[in-house]
Amino acid sequence: xxxxxxxxxxxxxxxxxxxxxxxxxxxxxIALIGPNGSGKTTLIKSILGMVVPDSGTITVNGQNISKxxxxxxxxxxxxxxxxxxxxxxIGHIFDMMIDLRRKEGKVLDEALMEGFALKSMFDKRMRxxxxxxxxxVSAALAFLFDPQALILDEPTAGLDPISSEILKEKILEEKxxxxxxxxxxxxxxxxxxxxxxxxxxxxxxLQFKKExxxxxxxxxxYKLSKAIASxxxxxx
Amino acid sequence: MRKITKYVxxxxxxxxxxxxxxxxxxxxxxxxxxxxxxxxxxxxxxxxIILIMVPLVNxxxxxxxxxxxxxxxxxxxxxxxxxxxxxxxxxxGLSISLSIAFLLGVGVPVLLYAASITGYTLILVxxxxxxxxxxxxxxxxxxxxxxxxxxxxxxLLWLYFALLFDGLVLFILFQFEDYPLEKAMVALSLLNPVxxxxxxxxxxxxxxxxxxxxxxxxxxxxxxxxxxxITSLVLLAWIIIPFWLSSIKFRxxxx
Numbered sequence: 001x002x003x004x005x006x007x008x009x010x011x012x013x014x015x016x017x018x019x020x021x022x023x024x025x026x027x028x029x030i031a032l033i034g035p036n037g038s039g040k041t042t043l044i045k046s047i048l049g050m051v052v053p054d055s056g057t058i059t060v061n062g063q064n065i066s067k068x069x070x071x072x073x074x075x076x077x078x079x080x081x082x083x084x085x086x087x088x089x090i091g092h093i094f095d096m097m098i099d100l101r102r103k104e105g106k107v108l109d110e111a112l113m114e115g116f117a118l119k120s121m122f123d124k125r126m127r128x129x130x131x132x133x134x135x136x137v138s139a140a141l142a143f144l145f146d147p148q149a150l151i152l153d154e155p156t157a158g159l160d161p162i163s164s165e166i167l168k169e170k171i172l173e174e175k176x177x178x179x180x181x182x183x184x185x186x187x188x189x190x191x192x193x194x195x196x197x198x199x200x201x202x203x204x205x206l207q208f209k210k211e212x213x214x215x216x217x218x219x220x221x222y223k224l225s226k227a228i229a230s231x232x233x234x235x236x
Numbered sequence: 237m238r239k240i241t242k243y244v245x246x247x248x249x250x251x252x253x254x255x256x257x258x259x260x261x262x263x264x265x266x267x268x269x270x271x272x273x274x275x276x277x278x279x280x281x282x283x284x285i286i287l288i289m290v291p292l293v294n295x296x297x298x299x300x301x302x303x304x305x306x307x308x309x310x311x312x313x314x315x316x317x318x319x320x321x322x323x324x325x326x327x328x329g330l331s332i333s334l335s336i337a338f339l340l341g342v343g344v345p346v347l348l349y350a351a352s353i354t355g356y357t358l359i360l361v362x363x364x365x366x367x368x369x370x371x372x373x374x375x376x377x378x379x380x381x382x383x384x385x386x387x388x389x390x391x392l393l394w395l396y397f398a399l400l401f402d403g404l405v406l407f408i409l410f411q412f413e414d415y416p417l418e419k420a421m422v423a424l425s426l427l428n429p430v431x432x433x434x435x436x437x438x439x440x441x442x443x444x445x446x447x448x449x450x451x452x453x454x455x456x457x458x459x460x461x462x463x464x465x466i467t468s469l470v471l472l473a474w475i476i477i478p479f480w481l482s483s484i485k486f487r488x489x490x491x
Contacts, residue, residue: 011490048314051490072316079314083307085247100239101315 261341
Protein backbone atom coordinates (compact mmCIF):
# COMPACT_ATOMS: atom_id res chain seq x y z
CA UNK A 1 0.00 0.00 0.00
CA UNK A 2 2.79 2.40 0.88
CA UNK A 3 6.02 1.85 -0.97
CA UNK A 4 9.16 3.90 -1.17
CA UNK A 5 11.89 3.53 -3.76
CA UNK A 6 15.45 4.81 -3.35
CA UNK A 7 14.58 7.70 -1.06
CA UNK A 8 17.45 10.08 -0.33
CA UNK A 9 17.26 13.10 1.89
CA UNK A 10 19.88 15.52 3.15
CA UNK A 11 19.43 18.25 5.73
CA UNK A 12 22.29 20.55 4.86
CA UNK A 13 25.33 18.27 4.80
CA UNK A 14 23.76 15.65 7.04
CA UNK A 15 22.46 12.63 5.16
CA UNK A 16 19.29 11.57 6.94
CA UNK A 17 17.95 8.99 4.52
CA UNK A 18 20.11 6.93 2.20
CA UNK A 19 18.54 4.85 -0.53
CA UNK A 20 15.57 3.70 1.53
CA UNK A 21 13.42 1.17 -0.32
CA UNK A 22 10.56 -0.63 1.32
CA UNK A 23 7.02 -1.90 0.87
CA UNK A 24 4.31 -1.74 3.49
CA UNK A 25 1.04 -3.54 2.84
CA UNK A 26 -2.38 -4.08 4.34
CA UNK A 27 -2.62 -6.56 7.20
CA UNK A 28 0.81 -5.58 8.39
CA UNK A 29 1.59 -4.03 11.71
CA ILE A 30 5.10 -2.75 11.39
CA ALA A 31 7.50 -1.71 14.10
CA LEU A 32 9.85 0.92 12.73
CA ILE A 33 12.80 0.86 15.08
CA GLY A 34 16.31 2.17 15.25
CA PRO A 35 18.56 4.38 17.35
CA ASN A 36 17.92 8.11 17.80
CA GLY A 37 18.59 10.05 14.64
CA SER A 38 18.40 7.01 12.38
CA GLY A 39 15.85 8.68 10.11
CA LYS A 40 12.61 7.09 11.32
CA THR A 41 10.68 10.31 11.73
CA THR A 42 12.09 11.75 8.51
CA LEU A 43 10.91 8.65 6.64
CA ILE A 44 7.44 9.02 8.15
CA LYS A 45 7.33 12.71 7.35
CA SER A 46 8.37 11.95 3.78
CA ILE A 47 5.45 9.56 3.44
CA LEU A 48 3.13 12.31 4.65
CA GLY A 49 4.66 14.85 2.29
CA MET A 50 5.84 17.05 5.14
CA VAL A 51 9.44 16.49 4.11
CA VAL A 52 10.24 16.47 0.41
CA PRO A 53 12.88 13.85 -0.48
CA ASP A 54 15.83 14.90 -2.65
CA SER A 55 15.37 11.87 -4.87
CA GLY A 56 13.33 8.70 -5.05
CA THR A 57 9.60 8.08 -5.25
CA ILE A 58 6.96 7.23 -2.69
CA THR A 59 3.66 5.75 -3.79
CA VAL A 60 0.52 5.25 -1.73
CA ASN A 61 -2.03 2.90 -3.32
CA GLY A 62 0.00 3.13 -6.52
CA GLN A 63 -0.24 6.91 -6.63
CA ASN A 64 2.92 8.98 -6.65
CA ILE A 65 2.59 11.30 -3.66
CA SER A 66 4.64 14.16 -5.08
CA LYS A 67 1.77 15.17 -7.34
CA UNK A 68 -1.11 14.27 -5.09
CA UNK A 69 -2.46 15.33 -1.76
CA UNK A 70 -5.69 13.36 -1.57
CA UNK A 71 -3.84 10.19 -0.59
CA UNK A 72 -3.54 11.66 2.90
CA UNK A 73 -7.25 10.95 3.33
CA UNK A 74 -6.17 7.31 3.72
CA UNK A 75 -3.60 8.01 6.43
CA UNK A 76 -4.04 8.79 10.07
CA UNK A 77 -0.91 10.33 11.53
CA UNK A 78 0.04 10.74 15.13
CA UNK A 79 3.15 12.92 15.41
CA UNK A 80 5.94 12.36 17.92
CA UNK A 81 5.41 15.80 19.43
CA UNK A 82 1.91 17.03 18.78
CA UNK A 83 2.16 20.72 18.10
CA UNK A 84 -1.09 22.64 17.91
CA UNK A 85 -2.08 26.29 17.65
CA UNK A 86 -1.72 27.62 21.19
CA UNK A 87 -4.90 29.60 21.54
CA UNK A 88 -7.30 27.00 20.16
CA UNK A 89 -9.19 24.79 22.56
CA ILE A 90 -9.37 21.01 22.23
CA GLY A 91 -12.94 21.39 21.02
CA HIS A 92 -11.89 23.89 18.34
CA ILE A 93 -9.19 21.55 17.09
CA PHE A 94 -11.64 18.67 16.76
CA ASP A 95 -14.31 20.85 15.14
CA MET A 96 -11.79 22.21 12.69
CA MET A 97 -10.38 18.82 11.72
CA ILE A 98 -13.85 17.33 11.32
CA ASP A 99 -14.85 20.35 9.26
CA LEU A 100 -11.79 19.98 7.02
CA ARG A 101 -11.63 16.24 6.66
CA ARG A 102 -14.99 14.63 7.12
CA LYS A 103 -16.38 12.79 4.13
CA GLU A 104 -20.11 12.63 3.45
CA GLY A 105 -21.70 9.57 4.98
CA LYS A 106 -18.61 8.45 6.87
CA VAL A 107 -19.00 7.74 10.52
CA LEU A 108 -16.41 9.19 12.85
CA ASP A 109 -14.50 6.82 15.08
CA GLU A 110 -14.78 8.53 18.42
CA ALA A 111 -13.69 5.54 20.50
CA LEU A 112 -10.42 7.10 21.63
CA MET A 113 -12.00 10.47 22.22
CA GLU A 114 -14.34 8.78 24.66
CA GLY A 115 -11.70 6.42 26.03
CA PHE A 116 -9.49 9.35 26.98
CA ALA A 117 -12.47 11.42 28.20
CA LEU A 118 -11.42 14.29 25.97
CA LYS A 119 -14.94 15.66 25.67
CA SER A 120 -14.88 16.83 29.26
CA MET A 121 -11.79 18.93 28.44
CA PHE A 122 -13.13 20.48 25.24
CA ASP A 123 -12.82 24.06 26.47
CA LYS A 124 -9.22 23.77 27.61
CA ARG A 125 -6.71 25.70 25.54
CA MET A 126 -3.93 23.73 23.85
CA ARG A 127 -1.28 25.92 25.48
CA UNK A 128 -2.33 24.78 28.94
CA UNK A 129 -2.21 21.06 28.19
CA UNK A 130 0.38 18.64 29.49
CA UNK A 131 2.45 16.59 27.08
CA UNK A 132 0.39 13.50 27.80
CA UNK A 133 -2.92 15.19 27.08
CA UNK A 134 -1.53 16.49 23.80
CA UNK A 135 -0.58 12.93 22.94
CA UNK A 136 -4.14 11.87 23.65
CA VAL A 137 -5.45 14.57 21.32
CA SER A 138 -3.01 13.46 18.61
CA ALA A 139 -4.01 9.84 19.03
CA ALA A 140 -7.74 10.58 18.94
CA LEU A 141 -7.26 12.67 15.79
CA ALA A 142 -5.25 9.96 14.05
CA PHE A 143 -8.00 7.38 14.55
CA LEU A 144 -10.97 9.74 14.12
CA PHE A 145 -11.47 9.42 10.37
CA ASP A 146 -11.14 5.63 10.17
CA PRO A 147 -8.21 5.72 7.71
CA GLN A 148 -6.79 2.70 5.86
CA ALA A 149 -3.32 3.24 7.24
CA LEU A 150 -2.15 4.49 10.62
CA ILE A 151 1.27 5.98 11.20
CA LEU A 152 2.06 6.38 14.87
CA ASP A 153 5.29 8.08 15.86
CA GLU A 154 6.14 7.16 19.47
CA PRO A 155 2.47 6.78 20.39
CA THR A 156 2.85 5.87 24.02
CA ALA A 157 5.65 8.25 25.00
CA GLY A 158 4.27 10.44 27.76
CA LEU A 159 1.01 8.53 28.20
CA ASP A 160 0.06 7.16 31.59
CA PRO A 161 -0.17 3.33 31.84
CA ILE A 162 -3.96 3.22 31.68
CA SER A 163 -4.20 5.48 28.65
CA SER A 164 -1.40 3.67 26.93
CA GLU A 165 -3.29 0.41 27.50
CA ILE A 166 -6.44 1.96 25.96
CA LEU A 167 -4.39 3.03 22.95
CA LYS A 168 -2.85 -0.42 22.59
CA GLU A 169 -6.28 -2.04 22.67
CA LYS A 170 -7.39 0.35 19.94
CA ILE A 171 -4.35 -0.47 17.82
CA LEU A 172 -5.09 -4.20 18.17
CA GLU A 173 -8.68 -3.57 17.15
CA GLU A 174 -7.64 -1.70 14.01
CA LYS A 175 -5.04 -4.34 13.24
CA UNK A 176 -7.78 -6.98 13.31
CA UNK A 177 -9.61 -4.97 10.63
CA UNK A 178 -6.61 -5.54 8.35
CA UNK A 179 -5.28 -2.02 8.34
CA UNK A 180 -1.67 -1.12 7.76
CA UNK A 181 -0.15 0.17 10.97
CA UNK A 182 3.34 1.61 11.29
CA UNK A 183 4.61 2.27 14.80
CA UNK A 184 7.90 3.72 15.90
CA UNK A 185 8.85 3.25 19.48
CA UNK A 186 11.84 2.87 21.73
CA UNK A 187 9.91 0.83 24.25
CA UNK A 188 10.24 -2.50 22.48
CA UNK A 189 8.49 -4.49 25.19
CA UNK A 190 5.15 -2.90 24.36
CA UNK A 191 5.50 -3.84 20.69
CA UNK A 192 5.90 -7.56 21.41
CA UNK A 193 2.24 -8.49 21.14
CA UNK A 194 1.34 -5.84 18.55
CA UNK A 195 3.56 -6.10 15.55
CA UNK A 196 3.83 -8.58 12.71
CA UNK A 197 6.86 -7.08 10.97
CA UNK A 198 9.98 -5.20 11.97
CA UNK A 199 11.84 -2.56 9.98
CA UNK A 200 15.21 -1.69 11.43
CA UNK A 201 16.95 1.54 10.48
CA UNK A 202 20.39 2.77 11.34
CA UNK A 203 22.31 5.85 10.21
CA UNK A 204 19.71 6.70 7.59
CA UNK A 205 19.84 3.26 6.00
CA LEU A 206 17.13 0.67 6.12
CA GLN A 207 18.89 -2.42 7.46
CA PHE A 208 16.13 -4.99 7.10
CA LYS A 209 12.43 -5.66 7.03
CA LYS A 210 11.50 -9.00 8.51
CA GLU A 211 8.49 -10.84 9.80
CA UNK A 212 8.61 -11.05 13.53
CA UNK A 213 8.31 -14.86 13.51
CA UNK A 214 11.30 -15.14 11.20
CA UNK A 215 13.22 -12.78 13.44
CA UNK A 216 12.40 -14.84 16.51
CA UNK A 217 13.47 -18.05 14.81
CA UNK A 218 16.67 -16.56 13.51
CA UNK A 219 17.78 -15.19 16.85
CA UNK A 220 16.17 -17.68 19.19
CA UNK A 221 14.69 -14.92 21.37
CA TYR A 222 10.98 -14.34 21.79
CA LYS A 223 11.38 -10.84 23.18
CA LEU A 224 11.77 -8.22 20.49
CA SER A 225 14.29 -6.23 22.52
CA LYS A 226 16.59 -9.23 22.91
CA ALA A 227 16.16 -10.33 19.31
CA ILE A 228 17.11 -6.88 18.01
CA ALA A 229 19.99 -6.55 20.44
CA SER A 230 21.45 -9.90 19.38
CA UNK A 231 21.11 -8.99 15.67
CA UNK A 232 22.72 -5.59 16.10
CA UNK A 233 25.66 -6.96 18.07
CA UNK A 234 26.30 -9.78 15.58
CA UNK A 235 26.13 -7.32 12.69
CA UNK A 236 28.67 -4.98 14.19
CA MET B 237 -9.52 26.45 1.22
CA ARG B 238 -12.31 28.71 2.34
CA LYS B 239 -12.47 26.72 5.57
CA ILE B 240 -8.80 27.20 6.43
CA THR B 241 -9.07 30.91 5.63
CA LYS B 242 -12.04 31.11 7.95
CA TYR B 243 -10.06 29.61 10.83
CA VAL B 244 -7.11 31.93 10.19
CA UNK B 245 -9.37 35.00 10.15
CA UNK B 246 -11.17 33.99 13.34
CA UNK B 247 -7.80 33.48 14.98
CA UNK B 248 -6.41 36.86 13.88
CA UNK B 249 -9.49 38.95 14.60
CA UNK B 250 -9.32 37.78 18.22
CA UNK B 251 -5.70 38.89 18.38
CA UNK B 252 -5.13 41.82 20.72
CA UNK B 253 -2.53 43.41 18.46
CA UNK B 254 -4.98 43.67 15.56
CA UNK B 255 -7.60 45.17 17.86
CA UNK B 256 -5.00 47.62 19.18
CA UNK B 257 -3.94 48.50 15.62
CA UNK B 258 -7.55 49.22 14.68
CA UNK B 259 -8.05 51.47 17.71
CA UNK B 260 -4.78 53.30 17.16
CA UNK B 261 -5.73 54.04 13.54
CA UNK B 262 -9.20 55.09 14.67
CA UNK B 263 -7.88 57.50 17.30
CA UNK B 264 -5.26 58.94 14.93
CA UNK B 265 -7.75 59.40 12.10
CA UNK B 266 -10.40 61.01 14.26
CA UNK B 267 -7.97 63.36 15.96
CA UNK B 268 -6.27 64.43 12.72
CA UNK B 269 -9.57 64.87 10.91
CA UNK B 270 -11.29 66.81 13.67
CA UNK B 271 -8.29 69.02 14.50
CA UNK B 272 -7.90 70.25 10.94
CA UNK B 273 -10.59 72.41 9.33
CA UNK B 274 -9.38 71.87 5.80
CA UNK B 275 -10.16 68.24 5.01
CA UNK B 276 -7.61 68.05 2.16
CA UNK B 277 -4.85 69.10 4.53
CA UNK B 278 -6.05 66.59 7.11
CA UNK B 279 -5.96 63.81 4.53
CA UNK B 280 -2.36 64.70 3.70
CA UNK B 281 -1.37 64.55 7.38
CA UNK B 282 -3.14 61.23 7.66
CA UNK B 283 -1.37 60.04 4.52
CA UNK B 284 2.03 60.59 6.11
CA ILE B 285 1.02 58.64 9.19
CA ILE B 286 -0.45 55.80 7.14
CA LEU B 287 2.55 55.50 4.85
CA ILE B 288 4.74 54.81 7.87
CA MET B 289 2.36 52.80 10.02
CA VAL B 290 0.53 50.51 7.62
CA PRO B 291 3.65 48.96 6.06
CA LEU B 292 5.31 48.56 9.46
CA VAL B 293 2.37 46.94 11.23
CA ASN B 294 1.48 44.72 8.29
CA UNK B 295 4.96 43.41 7.60
CA UNK B 296 5.74 42.82 11.29
CA UNK B 297 2.41 41.30 12.24
CA UNK B 298 2.34 39.07 9.17
CA UNK B 299 5.84 37.73 9.72
CA UNK B 300 5.32 37.10 13.43
CA UNK B 301 2.00 35.44 12.68
CA UNK B 302 3.50 33.12 10.06
CA UNK B 303 6.22 32.05 12.52
CA UNK B 304 3.70 31.50 15.28
CA UNK B 305 1.43 29.43 13.08
CA UNK B 306 4.19 27.02 12.12
CA UNK B 307 2.38 24.39 14.21
CA UNK B 308 -0.89 25.09 12.51
CA UNK B 309 0.66 24.74 9.07
CA UNK B 310 2.42 21.56 10.09
CA UNK B 311 -0.88 20.11 11.28
CA UNK B 312 -2.59 21.16 8.07
CA UNK B 313 0.21 19.75 5.91
CA UNK B 314 -0.35 16.27 7.36
CA UNK B 315 -4.01 16.42 6.32
CA UNK B 316 -5.42 15.90 2.83
CA UNK B 317 -4.89 19.52 1.86
CA UNK B 318 -2.71 21.12 -0.81
CA UNK B 319 0.37 22.97 0.37
CA UNK B 320 -0.45 25.80 -2.03
CA UNK B 321 -3.91 26.10 -0.52
CA UNK B 322 -2.60 26.22 3.04
CA UNK B 323 -0.16 29.00 2.19
CA UNK B 324 -2.71 30.97 0.20
CA UNK B 325 -5.26 30.63 3.00
CA UNK B 326 -2.80 32.08 5.47
CA UNK B 327 -2.16 34.98 3.07
CA UNK B 328 -5.87 35.56 2.52
CA GLY B 329 -6.63 35.35 6.22
CA LEU B 330 -3.90 37.84 7.09
CA SER B 331 -4.76 40.33 4.36
CA ILE B 332 -8.51 40.15 4.89
CA SER B 333 -8.30 40.70 8.62
CA LEU B 334 -5.67 43.45 8.40
CA SER B 335 -7.72 45.13 5.65
CA ILE B 336 -10.79 45.01 7.87
CA ALA B 337 -8.74 46.62 10.63
CA PHE B 338 -7.63 49.37 8.24
CA LEU B 339 -11.13 49.95 6.88
CA LEU B 340 -12.51 50.32 10.40
CA GLY B 341 -9.63 52.45 11.62
CA VAL B 342 -9.15 54.79 8.66
CA GLY B 343 -11.95 54.08 6.20
CA VAL B 344 -14.83 54.95 8.53
CA PRO B 345 -13.44 58.30 9.82
CA VAL B 346 -12.37 59.37 6.32
CA LEU B 347 -15.79 58.57 4.89
CA LEU B 348 -17.39 60.56 7.72
CA TYR B 349 -15.14 63.64 7.64
CA ALA B 350 -13.39 63.74 4.29
CA ALA B 351 -15.52 61.94 1.74
CA SER B 352 -13.75 63.28 -1.34
CA ILE B 353 -11.82 61.74 -4.21
CA THR B 354 -8.61 62.32 -2.20
CA GLY B 355 -10.14 60.53 0.75
CA TYR B 356 -11.20 57.55 -1.34
CA THR B 357 -7.75 57.36 -2.91
CA LEU B 358 -6.23 57.37 0.57
CA ILE B 359 -8.38 54.40 1.60
CA LEU B 360 -7.51 52.54 -1.60
CA VAL B 361 -3.79 53.19 -1.11
CA UNK B 362 -3.93 51.97 2.50
CA UNK B 363 -5.70 48.77 1.47
CA UNK B 364 -3.25 48.07 -1.35
CA UNK B 365 -0.29 48.71 0.94
CA UNK B 366 -1.76 46.26 3.46
CA UNK B 367 -1.98 43.54 0.81
CA UNK B 368 1.49 44.33 -0.55
CA UNK B 369 3.27 44.26 2.79
CA UNK B 370 1.64 41.01 3.89
CA UNK B 371 2.87 39.57 0.61
CA UNK B 372 6.40 40.92 1.14
CA UNK B 373 6.41 39.56 4.70
CA UNK B 374 5.54 36.06 3.48
CA UNK B 375 8.26 36.31 0.84
CA UNK B 376 10.84 37.21 3.49
CA UNK B 377 9.70 34.71 6.08
CA UNK B 378 9.37 31.55 4.00
CA UNK B 379 13.11 31.24 3.41
CA UNK B 380 14.33 32.03 6.92
CA UNK B 381 13.87 29.34 9.55
CA UNK B 382 15.02 31.36 12.52
CA UNK B 383 12.29 33.55 13.96
CA UNK B 384 14.56 36.34 15.21
CA UNK B 385 16.38 36.57 11.89
CA UNK B 386 13.12 36.54 9.98
CA UNK B 387 11.61 39.37 12.00
CA UNK B 388 14.87 41.31 11.68
CA UNK B 389 14.62 40.84 7.94
CA UNK B 390 11.04 42.14 7.98
CA UNK B 391 12.13 45.27 9.86
CA LEU B 392 15.00 45.84 7.42
CA LEU B 393 12.65 45.53 4.47
CA TRP B 394 10.29 48.05 6.05
CA LEU B 395 13.20 50.42 6.71
CA TYR B 396 14.22 50.09 3.09
CA PHE B 397 10.78 50.85 1.67
CA ALA B 398 9.88 53.57 4.17
CA LEU B 399 13.19 55.45 4.50
CA LEU B 400 16.27 54.12 2.71
CA PHE B 401 14.72 54.05 -0.74
CA ASP B 402 13.87 57.76 -0.61
CA GLY B 403 17.39 58.53 0.54
CA LEU B 404 18.74 56.56 -2.39
CA VAL B 405 16.48 58.44 -4.80
CA LEU B 406 17.60 61.79 -3.37
CA PHE B 407 21.22 60.70 -3.66
CA ILE B 408 20.76 59.82 -7.35
CA LEU B 409 18.90 63.07 -7.89
CA PHE B 410 21.76 65.17 -6.51
CA GLN B 411 24.50 63.20 -8.22
CA PHE B 412 22.90 63.58 -11.63
CA GLU B 413 21.22 66.94 -11.23
CA ASP B 414 22.74 68.17 -14.50
CA TYR B 415 20.74 65.65 -16.48
CA PRO B 416 17.01 65.60 -17.18
CA LEU B 417 15.85 63.02 -14.67
CA GLU B 418 12.09 63.58 -14.59
CA LYS B 419 11.16 60.49 -16.60
CA ALA B 420 13.69 58.36 -14.76
CA MET B 421 12.17 59.55 -11.48
CA VAL B 422 8.77 58.25 -12.55
CA ALA B 423 10.31 54.87 -13.36
CA LEU B 424 12.28 54.83 -10.09
CA SER B 425 9.24 55.63 -7.99
CA LEU B 426 7.48 52.58 -9.42
CA LEU B 427 10.09 50.44 -7.64
CA ASN B 428 8.65 51.38 -4.27
CA PRO B 429 4.97 50.75 -3.49
CA VAL B 430 5.05 53.31 -0.67
CA UNK B 431 6.13 56.01 -3.13
CA UNK B 432 3.48 54.99 -5.63
CA UNK B 433 0.90 55.30 -2.87
CA UNK B 434 2.15 58.72 -1.84
CA UNK B 435 2.10 60.02 -5.41
CA UNK B 436 -1.34 58.54 -6.08
CA UNK B 437 -2.82 60.53 -3.21
CA UNK B 438 -0.75 63.70 -3.76
CA UNK B 439 -1.75 64.20 -7.39
CA UNK B 440 -5.38 64.08 -6.31
CA UNK B 441 -4.81 67.17 -4.13
CA UNK B 442 -4.15 70.80 -5.02
CA UNK B 443 -0.70 70.47 -3.51
CA UNK B 444 0.46 68.83 -6.73
CA UNK B 445 0.24 72.24 -8.42
CA UNK B 446 3.06 73.45 -6.23
CA UNK B 447 5.52 70.71 -7.06
CA UNK B 448 7.15 72.40 -10.06
CA UNK B 449 8.27 70.79 -13.26
CA UNK B 450 8.76 67.27 -11.83
CA UNK B 451 5.33 67.56 -10.29
CA UNK B 452 3.89 68.34 -13.67
CA UNK B 453 5.58 65.32 -15.22
CA UNK B 454 4.26 63.13 -12.41
CA UNK B 455 0.82 64.63 -12.85
CA UNK B 456 0.99 63.95 -16.55
CA UNK B 457 2.00 60.36 -16.01
CA UNK B 458 0.02 59.34 -12.92
CA UNK B 459 -2.99 61.46 -13.84
CA UNK B 460 -3.42 60.07 -17.34
CA UNK B 461 -5.42 56.90 -18.02
CA UNK B 462 -2.34 55.08 -19.29
CA UNK B 463 -0.34 56.04 -16.24
CA UNK B 464 -3.12 54.96 -13.91
CA UNK B 465 -3.33 51.64 -15.72
CA ILE B 466 0.41 51.15 -15.37
CA THR B 467 0.46 52.09 -11.68
CA SER B 468 -2.42 49.71 -10.97
CA LEU B 469 -0.58 46.93 -12.76
CA VAL B 470 2.62 47.68 -10.88
CA LEU B 471 0.82 47.66 -7.54
CA LEU B 472 -0.86 44.39 -8.48
CA ALA B 473 2.55 42.98 -9.37
CA TRP B 474 3.80 44.08 -5.94
CA ILE B 475 1.02 41.98 -4.40
CA ILE B 476 1.28 38.94 -6.64
CA ILE B 477 5.00 38.46 -7.32
CA PRO B 478 6.37 38.28 -3.73
CA PHE B 479 3.52 35.99 -2.72
CA TRP B 480 3.92 33.80 -5.78
CA LEU B 481 7.65 33.39 -5.15
CA SER B 482 7.01 32.52 -1.51
CA SER B 483 4.37 29.99 -2.53
CA ILE B 484 6.82 28.18 -4.83
CA LYS B 485 9.30 28.02 -1.98
CA PHE B 486 6.70 26.81 0.54
CA ARG B 487 5.61 23.94 -1.70
CA UNK B 488 9.03 22.37 -1.39
CA UNK B 489 9.72 23.33 2.21
CA UNK B 490 10.46 20.74 4.88
CA UNK B 491 8.13 21.28 7.81
